Amino acid sequence: MNKSTIHKTNSFYWDTQGNDFLRAIVLPLYGAYISEEKCQLFGDVSGKKLLEIGCGNGHSLQYQGERKASELWAVDISEKQLEKAAQHLKACGLSAKLICSPMEEECGIPVDYFDFVYSIYAIGWTTDLEGTFGRIASYLKKDGVFIFSWSHPIHRCVASENNKFVFQKSYFDESWCSLSLDEGELTLSDRKLSTYVNALAKAGFVIEQMIEQSDDEIIQLRNDNSDLAKRAQMIPVTFVIKARKL
Numbered sequence: 001m002n003k004s005t006i007h008k009t010n011s012f013y014w015d016t017q018g019n020d021f022l023r024a025i026v027l028p029l030y031g032a033y034i035s036e037e038k039c040q041l042f043g044d045v046s047g048k049k050l051l052e053i054g055c056g057n058g059h060s061l062q063y064q065g066e067r068k069a070s071e072l073w074a075v076d077i078s079e080k081q082l083e084k085a086a087q088h089l090k091a092c093g094l095s096a097k098l099i100c101s102p103m104e105e106e107c108g109i110p111v112d113y114f115d116f117v118y119s120i121y122a123i124g125w126t127t128d129l130e131g132t133f134g135r136i137a138s139y140l141k142k143d144g145v146f147i148f149s150w151s152h153p154i155h156r157c158v159a160s161e162n163n164k165f166v167f168q169k170s171y172f173d174e175s176w177c178s179l180s181l182d183e184g185e186l187t188l189s190d191r192k193l194s195t196y197v198n199a200l201a202k203a204g205f206v207i208e209q210m211i212e213q214s215d216d217e218i219i220q221l222r223n224d225n226s227d228l229a230k231r232a233q234m235i236p237v238t239f240v241i242k243a244r245k246l
Contacts (some may be wrong), residue, residue, distance in 0.1 A: 003127040006187045007077060007102050008174070010125055014056075014078035017184040025121040026059035030149035031238025032228055033214035041147050041209065041242045045069045048115040051139055053103050053148070054122020058085025058096070065094040072096035073114070075103055076123070104128040104135070111138045119148040124188060129195065133203035140245045146205060147243075152236035153190050154214055160227055165234065189222075196241065205243035212236035 028036040036042060046068035055061055060126055061125050065072055072089075074096055082098045101107035103126050109180035117136050126132040136146055159168040169190075176189045200207060214232035222229075231237055 003102075003104070006127050009178075009187050011079075011184060012182040013075045013201050014076075015080040024057055024059065025149075026056070027063040027120060030120060030211075030240045031151070032213065033218045033232050034149070034211055034238050034240055035218065038215055038217075039209075039211060039240070041240070042067075042116065042118075042145075045116065049073070049113060051075070051109065051114045051117045053117065053119035053136065054125065055085050055096075055098070056081050056122070058088040059116075060096060061085065061089060061096050061119050061185060062092050065089070065092070065096075073099070073109065075099045075107060075109065076102055076122075078103050102127070103132050106135075109135075109139055112141055114139050115141060115144055117146045119145070121149055121151070122146045124150040124191070129191065130199045130202055135201045135204070137203040137205060137245050142245060144245045145208075145242060146200075146245070147240070149238055149240040150188075150196075153192055154235055154237045155231065155237045156190050158231065160231075160237060163232065193239065200243050202239070204246050206246055207243045209240075209242040211240040212238070214238075 025031060030036065045064055047070045049071040050064050050073070052061055052067045052074040055076050061072050063076055072094070072237055074085065077100070079100050082100055099107050099109065117139055123132070140146065154171060157167055157169050157171050158165045172192065174189050174191050175194065176187055179186045179188065197207065214237065219229050219232065228237060
């Protein structure tokens with residue numbers, strides 16, 4: 001694995017393709033069928049300092065700004081996504097400190113400063129999970145909260161064949177792979193849940209809550225009969241973890 005190559009590949013995709021193919025997942029949704037409105041993981045953020053890891057187009061920052069967060073910060077690997085985020089926030093009458101950098105690297109984010117660090121479907125892009133969690137812990141105040149969501153690792157192990165779900169790869173395979181999407185390419189690794197849990201523990205976090213079940217109400221309200229909805233009723237497609245810095 002060459003970290004520089006992975007960063008170059010993934011930042012180029014987000015710069016050129018953005019969310020044209022991969023639909024943006026933004027708060028109040030943590031994933032297709034899990035919502036902050038139902039889970040209430042953040043609670044009241046008014047007057048709090050928040051940092052988003054992988055902010056994309058800025059819509060999750062808007063959500064937090066409208067809930068009266070006192071400061072909004074964000075880091076993203078894509079210059080183009082940050083430009084979109086800045087434009088979107090300005091149109092909403094909001095502002096944020098936006099930093100272009102891989103999440104794994106030192107980029108001038110203050111330490112012992114934030115009440116919340118969060119990441120919506122972005123943390124899985126890191127090439128150094130333990131290092132990233134260590135940095136996030138350093139950004140947080142004591143007892144600060146880290147909340148993140150990502151594709152559930154079992155989800156990409158399963159394929160649909162003849163109206164049945166069958167395993168197409170090993171859950172234990174964490175090797176990096178390239179994905180061809182529309183006209184672009186991305187590189188990622190499917191990490192086990194235990195890999196995330198152990199990395200959090202090593203960084204000094206205690207897990208307060210983990211969510212992996214889909215919300216049936218969301219599926220029903222959308223009248224969703226898609227393949228993804230059928231999966232979500234049988235296996236987790238998203239997981240969310242709320243952890244606190246000791």
